[in-house]
Amino acid sequence: MVFKWLKKIRVFISLAFFLAISYLSIDYASTFSSSLTNSILYFQFLPSWIKFMNLMSFMATGYLVVLILTLLFGRVYCSFLCPLGTLQDLFHFISNRSGKRKSRKFSGPNNWVRYLFLTAPILLFVAGNILLLNLLDPYSNFSRILSNLVRPLYYGINNVVVDILEKWDIYAIKPVELKSVSLYAIGYSVFMLGLVAWMAFQRGRLFCNTVCPAGTFLGIISRLSLFRIRLDESLCNSCGICGNSCKSDCIDTLTKKVDFSRCVGCLNCLYVCPEGGVKFGLTQYKASPAPAKPEFNHQRRHFLKYSAFIPAVIAFLSKRSYSEGLNNGKIPVEKEYPVTPPGSVSIRHFINNCTACHLCVSACPTRVLQPAFLQYGLAGILQPTMDYNISFCNFECTVCSEICPTGAIKPIDLTVKKVTQLGIAKFIKENCVVYIDETDCGACSEHCPTKAVVMVYYKDKITIPEVTEEICIGCGACEYACPTDPKSIYVDGNIFHKQAEKPTEKSIGDTIQPADDFPF
């Protein structure tokens, strides 16, 4: 039967995306090329939209494709492409198999909830605050769950295998370090996973029709869809089998109506009907329901009432924009501004466009990218920042900019990256080993890739660091390497990334010729 095949194709496609995105979110070895990574993430609705606004590039048109698909077939995105949707299907599948599931039937839409969860993040986003979108976006939540909860397990298993192989003197697999965990990111991921799992166990795709802003948005679009699920009133005998198979509880078998705005396009209902009464075909406009209207108006009134809170929420969050979290305190290593990764243009650009999916956190080979807590202020919670206590930015690397799904980190050429100043190294002489103990150290200068930090004469044979700010790129190598506590050298972020001057290159070979005999 053709519908059964349709469902199998849906399961296949959704699992393919689910597995590919899952692996991307925990991979540490850049297994996939960045173009393949971008292709896998091409359809992710919200990131693609934000990326398109940032880059206007062809590779960011995935959201348009999703919109067209929705206009044609409804919310097939939710069942074919969204990894969080597939995760819910897995929970739902387990719940079905465990036999604990109650039989399902139609339930009305939670309109004020879903429209609040749609409009509040959008209004906040327009007002320049992406926090709610970050907290609700399905792809970002999925990726975050993988990155923060599954990745540590993955590393652990990897390292156990490494340990076992090393006992046999085999060094084929490389050990991998987590270096740091963010409790806030773990906490929110646990909460979101719990919420999604609980909702999926109880009510299938309830999350997609209440909490998920992408689902609700596509639901509005799907009101215009060309092809839709409907019940053939002449064939339907209101047996309820299709309603029981519906993960969205959106088939009302009594009135023989389908609330297509909540249909996630899983196609399960199509083949279960013994009478063949569930149709997927061109919209018959004359059948579009009028009776739902009064109720909807009522809901709308509710919604308007609650939406009055939105400006208050905006005001609350905006007040704590990133500049709030900064101070000019006396503690030496109190950074005035956090550092954002190369390609992110400015702190403002970054925090306005990053959905905190933590893909870059997983992919960063040095682990310098870590979820922020309040470095960007409350609005930027969970968005990655360059944590120079953990590591530093590899001079030869642009991985994060190549894979960022939203364009918060824009693609940047390696040659440009090498002169992009993320921040400026600041030396605090009073903390330095050379000043305090009068012994050589030089760890900062040793690690500096541009020699913006050099050792200059201090006294006797001893040298002390000196920073040439113009050629500093703010990679944090000096801060990471500095052995003192508190640090004697640290990078203060640039609000806008600047172009650093190229280090002066003088050809030493012109002045020094190797001797033609041994000097001893």
Add this chain to the structure above:
Amino acid sequence: MKRRDFIRKTAGATIASTTALVFGNLNILFALPQSGPENGPFDMVAIMNGEPDVMFDMAIESLGGMEAFVKEGQTVVVKPNIGWDVIPERAANTNPQLVKRIIEHCYNAGASEVYVFDNTCDEWANCYKNSAIEPIAKEAGAKVVPGNLEKYYRPVEIPDGVTLKSAKVHELILDSDVFINVPVLKDHMATDLTIAMKNLMGVIWDRRWWHKNNLHQCIADFTTYCKPDLNVIDAYRVMMENGPRGVSEKDVVTFKTQIISSDIVAADAAAAKVFGTDPEDITYITQAAGMGVGTYQLDTLNINRIKL
């Protein structure tokens, strides 16, 4: 074992043929006054004007061959400088050709296993790969082992240390029968030069503590505990400025020189002179000499000087 035998045999054949080539065609060895093991035993070999592998072939030959250092069935750890994620032309890491040839000599002398590692400064996997040392060492049959995790390091006491009383040392250094230290001669902003003694900072875990607690003294102290069986100093390409990481290839001058000695202080002193620095100006060299680790008085040593 087949693969290893193959590697051993091909390595042996290559070494034999290059040596024959040099001996046969150039006849250089016979032309030099102190050129064979017959004038030995030598405390040090200094050789110049050859390719890294050819120079090593001849230098180790004049010290009695690798058999003098590696016995049948022994395990060997070769510790190059792989500190930085840069290409070989930048000369921030040890020359990969040299590393390869040392590994081949070890297997040829009957080593049961040769290991290569470094505790790198830049991200380790990229350092291993982009230095070209990992691929070439594997090609030569060595096991390339990570040095980036604390689990590989075991604490040891350093009884003769002045400042450094203990350190966590990589297990390969502690467990292998033979330790061959293969540094690259470089400029160093903090310690003037980094050569063989400074290269040992890549076998310990907590470098920050050394930096914080009189770096020169720690470097010297550690040599009282950790004595490589052989130090092979790569001065083929030498970073003269902006060390130890360097900024570009313009920092590099080609010296085509190699220095081999079991005396780590003497080896550093000779390399310093090649660089143009007086060894007495380098604090850790004089400190180590003062602690009896070795000597920087090169005129007291029997040095085989080979110019190709």
